[in-house]
Amino acid sequence: MERAFSKTIExxxxxxxxxxxxxxxxxxxxxxxxxxxxxxxxxxEAIRAAYERVFERGAGALQYGxxxxxxxxxxxxxxxxxxxxxxxxxxxxxxxxxxxQAIDLAFRVMLDPGDTVLVERPTYLAALQALSLAxxxxxxxxxxxxGMLPDDLEAKLRxxxxxxxxxxxxxxxxxxxxxxxxxxxxxxxxxxxxGALVIEDDPYGDIRFEDGKRxxxxxxxxxxxxxxxxxxxxxxxxxxxAPALRTGFAAxxxxxxxxxxxxxxxxxxxxxxxxxxxxxxxxxxxxxxGHIDGIRRMYRERMEGVVAxxxxxxxxxxxxxxxxxxxxxxxxxxxxxxxxxxxxxxVEEGVAFVxxxxxxxxxxxxxxxxxxxxxxxxALVPEGLARLARAIERYAAAMPAK
Amino acid sequence: MERAFSKTIExxxxxxxxxxxxxxxxxxxxxxxxxxxxxxxxxxEAIRAAYERVFERGAGALQYGxxxxxxxxxxxxxxxxxxxxxxxxxxxxxxxxxxxQAIDLAFRVMLDPGDTVLVERPTYLAALQALSLAxxxxxxxxxxxxGMLPDDLEAKLRxxxxxxxxxxxxxxxxxxxxxxxxxxxxxxxxxxxxGALVIEDDPYGDIRFEDGKRxxxxxxxxxxxxxxxxxxxxxxxxxxxAPALRTGFAAxxxxxxxxxxxxxxxxxxxxxxxxxxxxxxxxxxxxxxGHIDGIRRMYRERMEGVVAxxxxxxxxxxxxxxxxxxxxxxxxxxxxxxxxxxxxxxVEEGVAFVxxxxxxxxxxxxxxxxxxxxxxxxALVPEGLARLARAIERYAAAMPAK
Numbered sequence: 184m185e186r187a188f189s190k191t192i193e194x195x196x197x198x199x200x201x202x203x204x205x206x207x208x209x210x211x212x213x214x215x216x217x218x219x220x221x222x223x224x225x226x227x228e229a230i231r232a233a234y235e236r237v238f239e240r241g242a243g244a245l246q247y248g249x250x251x252x253x254x255x256x257x258x259x260x261x262x263x264x265x266x267x268x269x270x271x272x273x274x275x276x277x278x279x280x281x282x283x284q285a286i287d288l289a290f291r292v293m294l295d296p297g298d299t300v301l302v303e304r305p306t307y308l309a310a311l312q313a314l315s316l317a318x319x320x321x322x323x324x325x326x327x328x329x330g331m332l333p334d335d336l337e338a339k340l341r342x343x344x345x346x347x348x349x350x351x352x353x354x355x356x357x358x359x360x361x362x363x364x365x366x367x368x369x370x371x372x373x374x375x376x377x378g379a380l381v382i383e384d385d386p387y388g389d390i391r392f393e394d395g396k397r398x399x400x401x402x403x404x405x406x407x408x409x410x411x412x413x414x415x416x417x418x419x420x421x422x423x424x425a426p427a428l429r430t431g432f433a434a435x436x437x438x439x440x441x442x443x444x445x446x447x448x449x450x451x452x453x454x455x456x457x458x459x460x461x462x463x464x465x466x467x468x469x470x471x472x473g474h475i476d477g478i479r480r481m482y483r484e485r486m487e488g489v490v491a492x493x494x495x496x497x498x499x500x501x502x503x504x505x506x507x508x509x510x511x512x513x514x515x516x517x518x519x520x521x522x523x524x525x526x527x528x529x530v531e532e533g534v535a536f537v538x539x540x541x542x543x544x545x546x547x548x549x550x551x552x553x554x555x556x557x558x559x560x561x562a563l564v565p566e567g568l569a570r571l572a573r574a575i576e577r578y579a580a581a582m583p584a585k
Numbered sequence: 586m587e588r589a590f591s592k593t594i595e596x597x598x599x600x601x602x603x604x605x606x607x608x609x610x611x612x613x614x615x616x617x618x619x620x621x622x623x624x625x626x627x628x629x630e631a632i633r634a635a636y637e638r639v640f641e642r643g644a645g646a647l648q649y650g651x652x653x654x655x656x657x658x659x660x661x662x663x664x665x666x667x668x669x670x671x672x673x674x675x676x677x678x679x680x681x682x683x684x685x686q687a688i689d690l691a692f693r694v695m696l697d698p699g700d701t702v703l704v705e706r707p708t709y710l711a712a713l714q715a716l717s718l719a720x721x722x723x724x725x726x727x728x729x730x731x732g733m734l735p736d737d738l739e740a741k742l743r744x745x746x747x748x749x750x751x752x753x754x755x756x757x758x759x760x761x762x763x764x765x766x767x768x769x770x771x772x773x774x775x776x777x778x779x780g781a782l783v784i785e786d787d788p789y790g791d792i793r794f795e796d797g798k799r800x801x802x803x804x805x806x807x808x809x810x811x812x813x814x815x816x817x818x819x820x821x822x823x824x825x826x827a828p829a830l831r832t833g834f835a836a837x838x839x840x841x842x843x844x845x846x847x848x849x850x851x852x853x854x855x856x857x858x859x860x861x862x863x864x865x866x867x868x869x870x871x872x873x874x875g876h877i878d879g880i881r882r883m884y885r886e887r888m889e890g891v892v893a894x895x896x897x898x899x900x901x902x903x904x905x906x907x908x909x910x911x912x913x914x915x916x917x918x919x920x921x922x923x924x925x926x927x928x929x930x931x932v933e934e935g936v937a938f939v940x941x942x943x944x945x946x947x948x949x950x951x952x953x954x955x956x957x958x959x960x961x962x963x964a965l966v967p968e969g970l971a972r973l974a975r976a977i978e979r980y981a982a983a984m985p986a987k
Contacts, residue, residue: 186782187748192694192844195851222644230647231640238633245632280682280853287852291718292594296698303742311884312851316693327769346589380588412687425647427858449597449714450689451682455857456829457636 191318200400213567216535218356218510219558221485224478225425226469233465237457244460250279250448251440252432253459256295259466264434267388268403269416271434277443280384280454282419285443286310288450289347289382289415289433290317292442299343303331305513305542305551307356307384310349321544326350326358328504333373348379353398354387354509357542357553361398361507369406374413380415380441381405384545386431389423390476391508392483412436420462422510423475428458472523482510482557485564489556492568497575512554513539518574523551525578532577534570593720616968618937620758620912621960623887626880627827628871635867639859646862652850654680654834655861655962661869666836669790670805671818672816673836679845682856684788684821684833687845688712690852691749691784691817691835692719694844701745705733707915707944707953709758709786712751717838725948726750728760730906732768735775735830737793742779750781755800756911759944759955763800763909773806776815782841783807788833791825791877793910794885804836814838822864822910825877832859834939884912884959891958894970899977915941915957918977927980936972 251257257273264271277283279513286309294300296318302310304323314321322343325335330352339345348370352362362370373529374381383401391397405414415435420428433443447453465471486506493501503514516522522538539551559567639646653659659675663842666673681687688711696702698720704712706725716723724745727737732754741747750772754764764772773979776783779877785803807816822830835845849855867873888908895903905916924940931937941953961969 186838186840188694188844189697191697192848195847217649219649222648225644226646227640227647231637234636234640235633238629238636242627242629242827245627245629245829246624247619247621247828251720276727280856283851284853295591295593309851309854316848316851349600361967425644426649427647427862429853429855429857436588438588438590442590445597446594446718448709449685449718450852451686451831452711453831454682455831455860457863458857458859460829461859 191316195312195315212530212533212535213559213570214535215554215556215559215567215571216537217555217558219555220422220426220510221481221557224481226465226474229465229469230425230461233461233469236464236468240335240460242581244456248453248456248459250444250453252276252454253456253463256459259463260432260434263466264416264418268400269434270403270406275434275437275440277433277440277447278459279431280429280451280453281382281421281426281434282417283309283313284447284454285417285431285433286382286384287313287316288443288446289439290314290319291317291446292342292439293346293380294319295554299345301336301339301343301345301348301379302544303350303355303358304545305357305539305548306349306544307351308541310384311541311544323543323545330361330362331370333366333369336370337373340373340379345379346379346408347382348374349382349384350401351384351387352401353385354390354506355467356509357388357511357513357537357539359506359509359511359513360504364399367399367404370553371401371408371414375405375408382417383414384417386417386419386422387509388418390479390482390510392479392486393507403420410437415439423471423478424462424465428462429454430458430462474545485561486512486556488561488564489554489568492564497572497579500575500579510555510557512556514554515548516550516552518550520550520578522550525552525574527579529571529574532570534567534574536571593718597714597717603654614935614937615931615961615972616937617956617958617961617966617969617973618939619957619960622824622828622912623883623956623959626883628867628876631751631867631871632827632863635863635871636859638866638870639862642862646858650855650858650861652846652855654678654856655858655865657861658861658865661865662834662836662959666818666820667867669799670802670837672805672808677836677839677842679835679842679849680831680856680861681835681849682853683823683828684819684965685711685715686833686849686856687787687819687833687963688784689715690845690848691841692716692721693848694841694848695748695782696721701747703738703741703745703747703750703781704946705752705757705760706947707759707941708751709753710943712786713943713946714870723806725945725947730762733763734774735771738772739775742775746779746807749784750776751784751786752803753786753789754785756805756908758789758911759913759915759939759941761908761913761915766801767825769801769803769806773803773810773816773902777807777810784819785816787821788819788821788824789911790820792884794881794888794910795909813840817841825873825880826864826867830864831856832860832864887963888914888958888975890963890966891956891970894966899981902977902981912957912959914958916954916956917950918954920952920954921984922952922980924952927954927976930979931973931976934972934976936969938973
């Protein structure tokens with residue numbers, strides 16, 4: 184029997200990243216492809232002890248909980264977020280299964296089929312997938328290393344009249360870039376003027392390589408304008424504690440959070456309460472900030488190791504900006520190169536990366552690629568880069584001479 | 586600023602059950618309202634030990650996992666399900682955040698806006714909410730104590746040409762009833778003939794009060810017809826282990842499971858891997874069946890305690906069938922009574938239940954109500970029933986004389 188699925192799921196693409204992950208998990212491929220944090224960054228012993236303490240709370244912690252999330256965790260989050268310039272309250276917070284679920288819920292409650300969302304160029308692949316599942320469209324705003332270009336943003340706010348502008352302004356995935364203060368202010372003001380909600384997806388914001396002042400959260404810049412607020416801030420502990428807990432959250436205007444909770448109730452009632460209690464036990468009795476500082480140092484060193492290995496030939500073919508935080512290095516090959524074709528040679532050589540193509544909502548720059556620098560153990564990086572260099576050399580040799 | 590949300594979320598009702606739960610959690614109301622398992626049924630010590638063993642696996646268990654769920658848990662599930670007449674394989678299984686997420690994902694991948702799903706009368710409230718979120722409609726099939734009436738089912742399959750028939754055939758919520766073997770076969774055959782997928786939601790199937798042969802899973806009856814299969818079986822460990830783990834699953838045709846995994850990837854990447862590993866550690870090193878047998882005895886006794894307390898006046902006003910399993914007793918008041926009005930008096934008296942109204946997709950029988958018998962401690966049941974009896978007496982006294 185030929186089964187008829189919904190139109191949206193028939194159209195939805197499976198994530199190229201996840202498919203490559205599946206491929207490389209079962210082979211001897213050295214992978215710069217996934218978006219995985221380093222396993223040796225996980226505070227395994229502290230997490231173990233935190234779960235142990237959960238069970239001292241008795242059977243109540245094992246019962247159904249409220250959809251919005253464990254109240255004491257939301258209370259703690261208000262303090263954690265205040266330090267980032269995200270001033271909120273427990274009733275304007277929703278705990279989600281990773282920040283991915285927060286993206287999905289926000290799209291589900293805001294968007295009707297055919298609605299348009301403005302996104303960066305390039306943007307986070309799994310946000311495009313969630314958009315597709317909501318039967319919505321994405322329109323790219325021209326972007327450079329500082330963020331969206333205000334002129335193009337304004338033009339597209341006028342043309343598309345979007346309900347949402349979705350951005351990852353700090354150490355983005357895949358771009359590895361951070362928006363300037365000016366561009367942040369411009370986005371917040373233009374979005375307000377045109378009645379579009381700003382979704383600020385910030386899973387990497389804690390992982391900054393340079394010391395000193397943090398960048399301003401869009402959420403805080405928006406709040407300075409007063410009123411109910413026009414920004415939804417999404418975060419996660421997948422990169423700073425461990426992904427397997429799947430604990431993320433959304434902070435935002437009361438009406439948006441209320442609607443998202445309504446959708447979450449029908450989606451899964453609530454996220455794992457044991458994991459939420461464990462996270463609370465962990466963060467209240469342990470030096471989270473010290474741990475994050477350790478991750479910042481570790482990832483900066485790993486980034487430097489990868490960058491240092493990409494010197495000489497054939498690396499001069501690659502253009503990239505040195506990331507100031509996060510987990511990714513975003514690079515361009517010469518314009519006529521196709522990164523997806525290079526990937527085939529790379530996998531033959533025993534190394535993987537992600538071609539940039541699926542991160543574009545519009546016409547893709549096929550010569551781009553994303554390199555993850557956090558997961559490959561430093562001792563294996565030279566071999567991984569040597570394999571990638573061989574793949575690039577083979578690819579370049581096969582290109583027609585100019 | 587007045588915000589425009591999606592049409593579906595604007596229409597979606599907040600669950601009356603959840604709202605009442607919120608109300609009664611913070612007060613001295615004795616509640617027969619929620620769908621909560623007994624906290625003293627949770628194997629807290631075994632769960633604690635299971636989590637401890639997870640951390641002996643090392644940091645790998647803390648990393649991102651595959652969307653489909655921890656492979657070893659899915660392997661174990663195939664054996665667990667085979668004993669229920671659900672013969673499947675690890676690649677035709679998806680681990681979800683409770684069975685609620687499996688319902689939501691199935692609807693998301695099968696339904697386009699405006700599609701119709703056939704449901705029982707009455708049916709599970711949160712399935713109606715998930716349908717509403719998918720912008721789909723529910724059409725009720727006339728049902729009696731044995732299940733859907735085949736004639737009406739066939740007529741509605743012809744009229745509505747639904748993609749899905751959604752049922753809870755064993756110890757249902759709210760009806761507390763179990764379909765007969767004949768009705769099960771009729772549903773499976775009619776659904777096949779009309780190309781509608783059967784969704785068999787079975788969170789309560791393990792909690793049967795009588796010993797002896799299990800009822801046949803629709804999934805197994807369908808499989809006997811051969812081919813790819815036309816039934817999706819949904820289950821959960823929320824009632825037999827503990828809700829806070831939020832671990833449920835779907836077993837079904839390969840194409841349906843593949844599409845659901847695609848939707849889940851965009852929804853939340855995967856469910857908590859720590860909880861999945863812990864469940865695996867628990868069920869492989871502990872007597873799950875013995876534990877379930879204990880729950881069966883405990884809940885049967887609790888059901889009997891509630892039924893025994895409902896004798897004499899004013900209980901003769903209430904009609905109900907003694908449940909043979911599950912967590913709920915479904916009752917009818919005289920036809921002119923409105924259970925929602927009775928609830929107001931009940932809360933004044935300090936007791937709560939759920940009016941039947943929100944469990945109907947069509948015209949509700951307003952005189953129905955659902956009583957949970959698993960959560961109220963037996964020592965408090967007499968007081969709870971005395972309060973409910975007073976509310977019924979007050980209500981009856983205010984009714985116009987015949």
